[in-house]
Amino acid sequence: xxxxxxxxxxxxxxxxxxxxxxxxxxxxxxxxxxxxxxxxxxxxxxxxxxxxxxxxxxxxxxxxxxxxxxxxxxxxxxxxxxxxxxxxxxxxxxxxxxxxxxxxxxxxxxxxxxxxxxxxxxxxxxxxxxxxxxxxxxxxxxxxxxxxxxxxxxxxxxxxxxxxxxxxxxxxxxxxxxxxxxxxxxxxxxxxxxxxxxxxxxxxxxxxxxxxxxxxxxxxxxxxxxxxxxxxxxxxxxxxxxxxxxxxxxxxxxxxxxxxxxxxxxxxxxxxxxxxxxxxxxxxxxxxxxxxxxxxxxxxxxxxxxxxxxxxxxxxxxxxxxxxxxxxxxxx
Numbered sequence: 001x002x003x004x005x006x007x008x009x010x011x012x013x014x015x016x017x018x019x020x021x022x023x024x025x026x027x028x029x030x031x032x033x034x035x036x037x038x039x040x041x042x043x044x045x046x047x048x049x050x051x052x053x054x055x056x057x058x059x060x061x062x063x064x065x066x067x068x069x070x071x072x073x074x075x076x077x078x079x080x081x082x083x084x085x086x087x088x089x090x091x092x093x094x095x096x097x098x099x100x101x102x103x104x105x106x107x108x109x110x111x112x113x114x115x116x117x118x119x120x121x122x123x124x125x126x127x128x129x130x131x132x133x134x135x136x137x138x139x140x141x142x143x144x145x146x147x148x149x150x151x152x153x154x155x156x157x158x159x160x161x162x163x164x165x166x167x168x169x170x171x172x173x174x175x176x177x178x179x180x181x182x183x184x185x186x187x188x189x190x191x192x193x194x195x196x197x198x199x200x201x202x203x204x205x206x207x208x209x210x211x212x213x214x215x216x217x218x219x220x221x222x223x224x225x226x227x228x229x230x231x232x233x234x235x236x237x238x239x240x241x242x243x244x245x246x247x248x249x250x251x252x253x254x255x256x257x258x259x260x261x262x263x264x265x266x267x268x269x270x271x272x273x274x275x276x277x278x279x280x281x282x283x284x285x286x287x288x289x290x291x292x293x294x295x296x297x298x299x300x301x302x303x304x305x306x307x308x309x310x311x312x313x314x315x316x317x318x319x320x321x322x323x324x325x326x327x328x329x330x331x332x
Contacts, residue, residue, distance in 0.1 A: 004035040004066040006081045010112070011088025011130065012040030012070070013049040015240065019247035020087070025057060025065040029251050030258060035066045041077035042070075042088065074111065078119035085250060086112060086140065089130025091241075099325055102132060106329040109136040113143025122147055125294070127253055128154040129246065133187045134270050134284040135322040139330065141272060141284075150296070153257070154270030156183040156191070156286040158242070158249035163193040163227050167200065170223075171212055177201040178209070182288040183268040184308075185315025186322075191286065192311035193227040195219060197302055220307060261290045266299050277304065277312065283319040 007024060009017050017040070023029060025036055038057065042050045047070070054070045071077050078084070090104035109128070116124060124147060128137035137154035141147075160183050161175075168175040179199050184192040198209040213219060226233075234242045256267050266288045273285040276298045289296040304312070 002034055004037040005030055006037045007083045008039045008077055008081045009085045009087060010041045013042045013046040013053060015243040016087050016246050019243045020250055021057060023251050025062040027064045029255050035064050037067045039077050040070045042072060044072045047072055074115040075119060078115040081120045081124055084124055084126045087129045102322060102326045103329045105136050106139055106326045109139040110143050110330055113140035117144035117146050124151060125257060126152045129250060132322060134319055135326050137270060138284045138323060139326055149272045154284055155249060155253055156187050156268045156270050157253040158246055159183045159191055159193060159227060160268040161249050162230050166223060167195060167209055171200055173200060179265045183286045184312045185286055186319050189228045190315040190318045191228055192315055194308055196308060256291055257294060260292050266290050269296060279316050280320055283323055285319060
């Protein structure tokens, strides 16, 4: 049996974590031979609820779950961790402007970035989920200069899963039959779900999604809007944000980072831009990537249409603006 992997989940008393923690402890993310030490962080007022989560995890009697630690102390939570899943964030409240949201979260992720820098293993893999995820990820990375920026990612797999599902439903196929769907840019309403390089397996034959759907108006109109606003639609329907689907996407993201992308497919991850595809360097931007041995590489050489270019640039501009605003709130 391997040494237990130390996995931190922040916002652990919240609803996303409640849908997530069992899957991690059960071996659905890191494999059935990998023991896990789960470290759960939340704010002091949430400690009674967090204690209940700890008790439930104990009661699950999961063979791989070596230990569960609940804490509100970043020094305890970030100590020698292998993986950080940063779910906890200040949610957008009614009447709150985007600037207010950025300010509140800049402070949270400044603290967590510094904690990563001070306490975590230098090899730690970081996934930021809490919104605005891309810019929160950038702040955490900036505040943890001793950890490679390649180790910081944010979640756009949820958007990719949504896009794959809509294409599959449109064509009457399984979601596993749809490959190479890309999310470009920000996990926001400016994101660009791109199926122009995607393929679908129909009767054993790989077919371009564009040729299979044969409806550019839907692809560039209703489909685009549906994916961009899906989170808001779920909040309107549930009166709560998406938790089950977010937890599933977190598992997908980490498992793929750990074990690699499947042959003939790629995944979407928010990563620190290196300037590929003309995107400004230094923002956290979602790209298509392939992964091997826990190392991601941006898929290069894709043809970009004028329509795609405009969408990719628009979401990049939003991220540049977010970066400027958020950085102004950090301690200099």
